[in-house]
Structure formats: C-alpha cells, structure tokens
Amino acid sequence: MKLSVPGRAAGVVVAAVTLLTTGAITGAAPAPTAAAAAPDIPVANVKSHLAQLQSIATANGGNRAHGRTGYKASIDYVKAKLDAAGFTTTLQQFTSSGRTGYNLIADWPGGDANQVVMAGSHLDSVTAGPGINDNGSGSAAILETALAVSRAQYQPTKHLRFAWWGAEELGMVGSKYYVNNLSSANRAKISDYLNFDMIGSPNPGYFVYDDDPTIEKTFKDYFAGVGIATEPETEGDGRSDHSPFKNVGIPVGGLFSGADYIKTAAQATKWGGTSGQAFDRCYHASCDTASNIDDTALNRNADALAYAVWTLSS
Ligand code: DTR
Numbered sequence: 628m629k630l631s632v633p634g635r636a637a638g639v640v641v642a643a644v645t646l647l648t649t650g651a652i653t654g655a656a657p658a659p660t661a662a663a664a665a666p667d668i669p670v671a672n673v674k675s676h677l678a679q680l681q682s683i684a685t686a687n688g689g690n691r692a693h694g695r696t697g698y699k700a701s702i703d704y705v706k707a708k709l710d711a712a713g714f715t716t717t718l719q720q721f722t723s724s725g726r727t728g729y730n731l732i733a734d735w736p737g738g739d740a741n742q743v744v745m746a747g748s749h750l751d752s753v754t755a756g757p758g759i760n761d762n763g764s765g766s767a768a769i770l771e772t773a774l775a776v777s778r779a780q781y782q783p784t785k786h787l788r789f790a791w792w793g794a795e796e797l798g799m800v801g802s803k804y805y806v807n808n809l810s811s812a813n814r815a816k817i818s819d820y821l822n823f824d825m826i827g828s829p830n831p832g833y834f835v836y837d838d839d840p841t842i843e844k845t846f847k848d849y850f851a852g853v854g855i856a857t858e859p860e861t862e863g864d865g866r867s868d869h870s871p872f873k874n875v876g877i878p879v880g881g882l883f884s885g886a887d888y889i890k891t892a893a894q895a896t897k898w899g900g901t902s903g904q905a906f907d908r909c910y911h912a913s914c915d916t917a918s919n920i921d922d923t924a925l926n927r928n929a930d931a932l933a934y935a936v937w938t939l940s941s
C-alpha cells in the first residue's frame with residue numbers, strides 16, 4: 628500500500644513547517660498514511676453542495692439540463708472543488724441534440740494505474756427542474772467522498788477515479804461517450820464502476836445493484852453493519868450510467884433510493900416512510916428541489932459509498 632507521493636510529501640512538509648512556526652507541534656509531522664477505514668461523510672457537507680446546485684439552477688432558468696447554462700455552471704462548481712483538493716481533472720466535451728455537453732473526470736494521483744476503481748454520477752437534470760435528488764444527490768455524495776479522500780491523503784493500492792456524467796437524461800449519452808472512447812486496454816484497467824443515481828429520495832428505499840456479486844456484497848455488508856435492510860435493484864439495466872460499463876464487461880454496482888415506483892406496505896414496514904406513495908413524487912418534476920431530499924437516506928448512502936470506495940480500492 629503506497630503511503631505517499633512526492634507532491635503530497637512536499638505538502639506535508641509545508642504543513643509541518645507551518646505548524647512548527649506556529650509552535651503547534653514539536654516533533655516531525657506525521658507521514659501521510661492510508662486510512663484504515665472509510666471516514667464518515669458529513670451529510671452537512673453533502674447538503675451544502677446540494678444548496679449550491681439549487682442556487683445554480685435558480686440562477687439559470689430553473690434547471691441544470693444538458694446544453695443549458697445551468698449544467699456548465701454545475702460542472703464548473705464541481706471542477707473547482709476538485710482542482711483545489713489536488714485531483715487531476717479532465718473535461719471531456721461532446722455534442723448531443725445539437726448542444727455541447729461535458730463529462731468531468733477526476734483522478735486521484737497514485738495507486739496502481741492498472742487497477743482503477745471508479746465512482747460516477749450524472750450531473751445533469753431534466754429541463755423541468757433543478758434535479759436535486761435526480762441527480763444532485765449522487766453527484767454531491769461522490770464529490771464529498773472525493774474531498775474526503777483528499778482530506779485523508781488516502782493512498783490506496785488501486786487508483787481512484789471519479790466521474791460526473793453529462794446528458795444521462797437524454798439516454799446515458801455522456802457515459803456512453805466516455806466508454807466508447809476508452810481503448811480496450813484502458814477498459815480492462817477498470818476493476819469496478821460504482822454508480823449513484825438518486826440516493827436521497829424523500830420516501831426512500833435502500834436498493835443495491837445486483838449486477839456484480841463482489842460489489843453487491845460490499846454494499847450489503849455495510850448496510851448490515853448499520854442494521855439497514857436492503858433490496859436488490861433489479862430494474863436498473865439500461866436505466867443509468869452503469870449500463871455502458873456493464874455492456875463492455877466491467878464489473879458494476881451502485882445504490883438507488885427509488886424514483887416514481889410506489890413504496891409497498893412491506894417496504895414501509897422495513898424502511899419507514901409512506902406506503903402507497905412514490906419513493907420520489909417529484910421525479911423529473913419542477914419540485915425536485917433542495918427540499919426534495921431525505922437527509923437520513925442521503926447520509927446513509929453517502930457513508931455506504933465511501934465504505935465501498937475505501938474497501939474496493941485498498
Ligand atoms: N433513469 C434514472 C432514474 C432511474 C430509474 N430507475 C433506475 C434504476 C437504477 C438507477 C436509476 C434509475 C434517471 O432518471 O436519471
């Protein structure tokens with residue numbers, strides 16, 4: 628397990644010098660170490676990103692849809708946070724329906740380049756609204772997890788890559804463009820792709836993708852550890868950005884808190900919430916705003932996300 632890279636070591640030296648000049652410490656600064664376990668992801672931080680995405684939508688015609696100013700402003704917000712945190716970011720541009728779209732790819736320096744653990748979420752909304760649950764929730768959770776990697780100066784065995792997809796709502800256009808433009812050699816390097824599309828639904832379910840057994844078990848182990856029952860997410864094939872990866876043989880998994888399907892009485896008994904009501908009544912609607920989030924579901928899913936990223940990359 629690699630413990631440091633020159634750039635980061637220099638960072639630690641600067642930090643040590645700063646602390647030494649303030650008299651805060653007397654011994655040598657601790658070397659960066661890999662976190663033994665995933666940190667808690669502060670849900671307040673995730674909510675803060677959602678508030679920013681809401682503000683962006685409000686300032687840009689009420690949405691963050693592909694090809695609109697609200698989407699580019701969303702990408703710029705996420706990219707700025709990642710650049711400041713030490714990620715190597717790449718904007719991948721494409722055209723769909725006559726409008727320019729963008730994928731944002733963020734690599735955490737270090738780790739085995741031949742074993743890449745990816746976590747992705749689509750950042751675009753529908754034109755009808757701000758898309759805070761769909762899919763600000765997934766986008767904000769992977770952003771905060773990436774920032775937690777930076778805060779921890781985590782040095783995993785595998786290489787970590789995070790992605791924010793454009794134009795998912797037009798048919799997974801951005802993620803398809805990314806996969807189609809990967810060489811077969813680079814596809815083979817991706818050991819796991821984790822997808823997070825709607826993970827804060829206001830009447831939440833706890834669904835785990837059942838595509839790859841190892842990834843599925845990783846998530847199920849987390850939820851079992853915190854006493855939350857889960858159900859397999861079975862309707863997702865072709866329904867979100869994991870599909871292009873699965874179609875070329877890359878192991879995929881992910882989490883989902885439900886969209887326009889109706890929560891059953893048995894599910895309400897298991898998870899709470901309201902039976903006979905959709906998991907997200909504002910799915911693809913103008914009311915998918917910052918108030919259209921269940922904080923407990925967002926918190927639990929963000930922590931499960933971080934647990935899987937740490938576990939699968941260590
Ligand atoms: N297609 C996604 C929402 C969605 C619907 N069913 C699933 C299953 C698994 C993941 C996501 C979804 C969207 O509207 O963005």
Ligand code: ZN
Nearest residue numbers: 753761796911
């Ligand atoms: Zn959607």
Ligand code: ZN
Nearest residue numbers: 761762824825
């Ligand atoms: Zn979505």
